[in-house]
Structure formats: structure tokens, C-alpha cells
Amino acid sequence: MASSDFLEVKNLSVSYRVYNTEIKAVKNVNFTMEKGEILGVIGESGSGKSTMAKAILRAIKPPGFIDPSSKIMFKGKDLLSMKESDFKKEVLWKLISYVPQASQNSLNNTMRVIDHFYDTAYSHGVSKEEVTERAIELLKLVKLDVDRVAKAYPFQLSGGMKQRVLIALSLLLNPELIIMDEAVSSLDVATQKYILDIIKDINKKLGTSIIFITHEIPVAAYISTRMLVMYAGEIVEEGKVEEILKNPLHPYSNALINSVPLIRGSMERVKPIKEGLPSEKGCPFNTRCDKVMEICKVEHPEIYQVNDRGVRCFLYANKAK
Numbered sequence: 001m002a003s004s005d006f007l008e009v010k011n012l013s014v015s016y017r018v019y020n021t022e023i024k025a026v027k028n029v030n031f032t033m034e035k036g037e038i039l040g041v042i043g044e045s046g047s048g049k050s051t052m053a054k055a056i057l058r059a060i061k062p063p064g065f066i067d068p069s070s071k072i073m074f075k076g077k078d079l080l081s082m083k084e085s086d087f088k089k090e091v092l093w094k095l096i097s098y099v100p101q102a103s104q105n106s107l108n109n110t111m112r113v114i115d116h117f118y119d120t121a122y123s124h125g126v127s128k129e130e131v132t133e134r135a136i137e138l139l140k141l142v143k144l145d146v147d148r149v150a151k152a153y154p155f156q157l158s159g160g161m162k163q164r165v166l167i168a169l170s171l172l173l174n175p176e177l178i179i180m181d182e183a184v185s186s187l188d189v190a191t192q193k194y195i196l197d198i199i200k201d202i203n204k205k206l207g208t209s210i211i212f213i214t215h216e217i218p219v220a221a222y223i224s225t226r227m228l229v230m231y232a233g234e235i236v237e238e239g240k241v242e243e244i245l246k247n248p249l250h251p252y253s254n255a256l257i258n259s260v261p262l263i264r265g266s267m268e269r270v271k272p273i274k275e276g277l278p279s280e281k282g283c284p285f286n287t288r289c290d291k292v293m294e295i296c297k298v299e300h301p302e303i304y305q306v307n308d309r310g311v312r313c314f315l316y317a318n319k320a321k
């Protein structure tokens with residue numbers, strides 16, 4: 001794995017202890033990210049995307065726990081070994097911020113939009129005077145009508161407008177990385193595109209790096225330049241978006257891409273992914289894979305490097321270089 005001075009996630013494993021069993025939600029995840037990049041994280045529900053995001057944000061709460069061998073380095077800071085109070089003071093919002101799912105209603109309906117900005121600034125010791133101008137600038141950046149929206153209550157806004165307020169809010173303290181978790185899911189397609197264009201614009205104008213988590217492959221394809229494909233808590237493929245879309249190597253990436261009409265054109269080609277639970281033994285995808293081999297049922301594949309692509313599949317064991 002290449003190293004990076006910006007973000008480096010090493011051996012990240014996160015589990016939830018439920019009754020007497022441990023659900024391994026994220027398993028030995030390794031990846032790096034460069035400054036200015038938009039990194040897409042794609043995978044179906046339950047693949048561990050949100051858990052991975054929460055680990056970077058130090059937001060894993062019991063019954064969840066991070067394996068002590070995990071390491072997350074951000075610009076030279078070892079995030080998991082920082083004191084929680086230091087993390088909140090030095091990293092959260094200032095270096096790394098977060099945009100939650102559109103369906104989560106994260107804004108407080110009893111507070112005007114502008115007060116959300118004051119509240120966030122206040123908790124970081126920034127005064128009301130300093131923040132007003134910045135809030136106006138950011139609301140304009142996300143193409144909201146400042147006069148109307150700043151004094152509105154969240155319940156008076158549409159879903160797409162609320163999501164743009166959250167994006168503006170995430171930029172308040174000028175972070176270098178924003179983690180967006182299903183930030184446009186549940187919005188209609190036209191609103192999705194409008195917001196994705198705003199996010200691209202922010203990335204270009206401000207140079208903010210973005211981890212964009214989604215279960216919708218067309219969304220990941222549109223927004224990101226590089227992509228991690230997750231299945232059952234693991235990264236199964238990693239590479240440049242256009243290369244994965246053109247020639248997916250992992251059978252799961254291939255199935256995901258073939259399951260939507262937008263990418264491969266005609267509806268005749270659309271094929272739902274075979275159902276099934278991840279296998280406990282061997283490759284987790286062996287129960288659903290149309291290229292399954294004997295070895296896949298007994299051994300767990302490592303990540304093989306195929307040119308500049310990483311792929312966790314025995315099909316590439318001999319082709320790896």
C-alpha cells in the first residue's frame with residue numbers, strides 16, 4: 001500500500017458486541033488518500049461503510065469498539081491515540097468534518113438556520129461577529145438564498161435545501177477533509193445532481209478533500225475520482241473510478257455495476273445481484289459469486305495488485321504484480 005502524508009488508514013477493524021456475539025463490521029481495512037481527492041466508498045447496506053467513517057471521526061460508541069491494532073494517521077496526527085478532548089478541540093470540524101445522511105434530520109427544527117452556525121462556532125470559541133460573514137459566504141457557496149434561508153427554520157426547507165445547509169455548516173471551520181455519508185441518498189435524481197455539482201465545485205474552489213460514501217454506483221461514478229468497493233467489512237477492489245467502471249475486476253464490483261442501468265446503457269443488461277449472506281469461510285462473496293472456485297470456499301483471499309488496481313480475489317492470484 002502506498003503511504004500518504006494526508007490520510008492513512010492502517011489495519012482498521014471495528015466490531016460490535018451484541019449479546020454474546022461479535023459482529024465484525026470493518027475488517028482489516030487499509031487505504032490512503034491524497035489531499036484534494038474525492039474518494040468514493042461504495043458497497044451495499046451492511047458492508048461497513050458508515051462504521052469505517054465513524055471510526056475516522058472517533059464516533060464509534062459501545063457496543064462498538066475499534067481493534068487496538070488499528071491506526072488512522074491524518075497529517076501526522078495519530079487520531080485513535082489522541083485524548084478525546086484534544087480530538088474534539090483540534091480535529092473535529094477544524095480538520096475533519098462530517099455531512100450525515102439526508103434522511104437523518106440532523107438539523108434542530110427549533111433553531112433558525114443561522115443559529116446552527118453560531119452554535120457550532122461557539123463550541124469552538126469563535127465569536128458571532130466572526131461567523132456571520134462566513135455563514136453568509138457559505139450559504140451562497142451552496143447556492144441558497146441567504147436572506148430567506150438564514151432566518152428560516154429547518155422544517156420550512158426542502159430536503160435538498162437542508163442538505164445544502166449541512167454542507168455549508170460542515171465547511172464553517174474550513175476543514176481539510178469532509179466525510180459525507182449517503183449525503184444525497186433519498187433525494188430525487190435532479191436534486192442529487194445539483195448537490196453533487198456543488199460538492200465538486202467546493203472541492204475545486206476550496207481544495208477540500210472528500211470521502212463520499214454511497215450505495216449508489218452512479219452517484220459514486222459521478223462524484224469521485226478513485227473508489228473503494230466494500231463487501232462484508234472488507235475492501236474488495238480499489239482503483240480509479242473510470243477503470244473500475246470500464247473493467248471491474250472483482251466479481252462483486254462487476255455485479256454491482258451490472259445491477260444498474262445508467263452505466264452500461266440498455267435495460268436488457270441490468271442484472272440483479274444474486275442474493276445470499278456473506279460466507280463465514282473462505283471468500284465472503286463465494287456464496288453469490290458467478291466465478292466461484294474451490295479455493296474460494298476454503299481460503300480467504302488477500303488483496304492482489306493488478307497494475308494500479310487492488311483486488312481481493314483469487315482470480316488474480318497469478319496475474320498479480
Ligand SMILES: Nc1ncnc2c1ncn2[C@@H]1O[C@H](COP(=O)(O)OP(=O)(O)OP(=O)(O)O)[C@@H](O)[C@H]1O
Pocket residue numbers: 016018023024025043044045046047048049050051052063064215
Ligand atoms: N450500533 C450497532 N450495533 C450493532 N451492530 C451494528 C451497529 N452499527 C452497525 N452495526 C452492524 O455493522 C455492520 C456494518 O454496518 P454499517 O452501518 O457500517 O454498514 P453500511 O455499509 O454503512 O450500511 P448502511 O448504509 O445500511 O448503514 C452491519 O452488520 C450492521 O448491522
